[in-house]
Amino acid sequence: CMQTGDLIRYREIINHRTKETTEWFLGMLLKKEYSICHVLARNGNVIRVWASHVQKAGKKDANN
Numbered sequence: 001c002m003q004t005g006d007l008i009r010y011r012e013i014i015n016h017r018t019k020e021t022t023e024w025f026l027g028m029l030l031k032k033e034y035s036i037c038h039v040l041a042r043n044g045n046v047i048r049v050w051a052s053h054v055q056k057a058g059k060k061d062a063n064n
Contacts, residue, residue, distance in 0.1 A: 002029055002037075002056050009061055010039055011053040026057060 002008060006029045011021040027039040030046065037054045039047050 002032065002054070004029055004031060007057040007062055008037075008039065009055050009057045010037070010049050012047070012049065013053070021053065024061075026061060029054070 007026065008029045009024040009026055011024060014020045014022060025041065027041045027047075029037060030040050031038040032051065035051045037049050037051050039049055039054070041047055
């Protein structure tokens with residue numbers, strides 16, 4: 001279960017029609033509202049991503 005402040009990895013959608021997504025990025029979960037997650041990206045931007053494209057990051061992700 002993801003909670004506010006957790007280290008997460010997320011994907012962004014490149015093309016909605018073909019459902020093409022980016023590689024995994026690291027970020028921090030700020031808020032989760034229904035099926036939308038607010039993520040603090042590593043560059044300092046706050047982005048909104050579908051919850052289905054967000055996973056809790058593990059130790060291997062944190063080390064990289």
